[in-house]
Amino acid sequence: xxxxxxxxxxxxxxxxxxxxxxxxxxxxxxxxxxxxxxxxxxxxxxxxxxxxxxxxxxxxxxxxxxx
Amino acid sequence: xxxxxxxxxxxxxxxxxxxxxxxxxxxxxxxxxxxxxxxxxxxxxxxxxxxxxxxxxxxxxxxxxxxxxxxxxxxxxxxxxxxxxxxxxxxxxxxxxxxxxxxxxxxxxxxxxxxxxxxxxxxxxxxxxxxxxxxxxxxxxxxxxxxxxxxxxxxxxxxxxxxxxxxxxxxxxxxxxxxxxxxx
Numbered sequence: 034x035x036x037x038x039x040x041x042x043x044x045x046x047x048x049x050x051x052x053x054x055x056x057x058x059x060x061x062x063x064x065x066x067x068x069x070x071x072x073x074x075x076x077x078x079x080x081x082x083x084x085x086x087x088x089x090x091x092x093x094x095x096x097x098x099x100x
Numbered sequence: 101x102x103x104x105x106x107x108x109x110x111x112x113x114x115x116x117x118x119x120x121x122x123x124x125x126x127x128x129x130x131x132x133x134x135x136x137x138x139x140x141x142x143x144x145x146x147x148x149x150x151x152x153x154x155x156x157x158x159x160x161x162x163x164x165x166x167x168x169x170x171x172x173x174x175x176x177x178x179x180x181x182x183x184x185x186x187x188x189x190x191x192x193x194x195x196x197x198x199x200x201x202x203x204x205x206x207x208x209x210x211x212x213x214x215x216x217x218x219x220x221x222x223x224x225x226x227x228x229x230x231x232x233x234x235x236x237x238x239x240x241x242x243x244x245x246x247x248x249x250x251x252x253x254x255x256x257x258x259x260x261x262x263x264x265x266x267x268x269x270x271x272x273x274x275x276x277x278x279x280x281x282x283x284x
Contacts, residue, residue: 040144048147049116052131056119059127067127098137 037097038090102160109159120150160253167256167269173241180252183236185219186229190236193217193229194248198270200261203231204242209263214247214270249273 044051058074059067079088123129138145160166160177168176182191194201199215202208208216208226218228219236231237240246245261246254247269256269 037141040142042144042147044144044147048144049113049150052120052135052148052150053116055131056128059125062127064126067125098134 036090037094040094102165105160117150165249165255165273165275166253167247167272169257172244172246172254172257173239174246174254174257176254176256178254180246180248180254181239183239184232185236186232188229190219191252194252196250198250198255198273199248200245200266201240201248202245202261203237203240204244206243206245206259206261208245209261209266211263211266211270214266247273 042048059070062070082088082091119128120132123132135145135148139149159175159179166176174181180191180194182189184190185193190201193199194217197215198213199217200208200211201217201219202221202224203219204221208218208224210216210225216224216226218224218226219240220231221228243259245258245266247256247258247266249255255273256266258265
């Protein structure tokens with residue numbers, strides 16, 4: 034298993050709003066279009082985070098859940 | 101207006117819970133299953149699991165009866181959070197009447213019709229209670245005065261409460277029109 038970090042909620046109580054916005058962004062897209070949207074979103078978020086180490090840490094955490 | 105808002109919040113919460121519990125596309129199902137997978141050990145993912153929020157009190161923040169203060173620990177419009185004080189509980193002290201509660205070093209002005217209670221204050225001309233293990237100050241913030249409605253919602257928060265400011269917030273909570281500018 035790759036290294037996993039644990040993350041407290043950073044949503045300040047607005048988690049439901051964020052989740053709803055996420056699903057809304059995918060509304061009406063084909064599965065292929067949705068995967069493309071997710072890829073763009075990941076790139077945008079990685080750019081917003083900026084720090085390569087921080088991005089690597091999140092990637093490792095996400096990867097650690099692969100069966 | 102507040103009841104309409106409460107109903108709308110219930111409907112929104114129900115719609116969102118339904119959409120989480122029964123995903124309507126493969127992508128929604130994917131987000132749901134990965135949220136559940138990470139929720140085993142990730143607190144942030146646990147917050148996203150939505151099997152219904154109707155057990156949470158609805159928030160009246162931003163509605164006209166509240167005097168807003170977004171930087172407050174407990175924002176105006178939200179239901180109060182309880183804390184052990186003295187040999188009792190904050191909720192039981194605040195029920196049934198407009199109550200101004202001072203947490204830590206903040207003096208409470210006298211306002212007709214408003215009950216006053218001090219928490220973790222040395223002495224004052226109103227009843228004071230000790231803060232048990234720092235819960236109350238931790239939850240409400242040091243040196244803050246909270247005006248609670250009789251139903252336990254936060255009506256306003258002050259760092260320097262004045263009698264005019266508190267009276268204006270109380271009038272506003274009662275739906276009386278006042279020339280209210282900055283009272284915080």
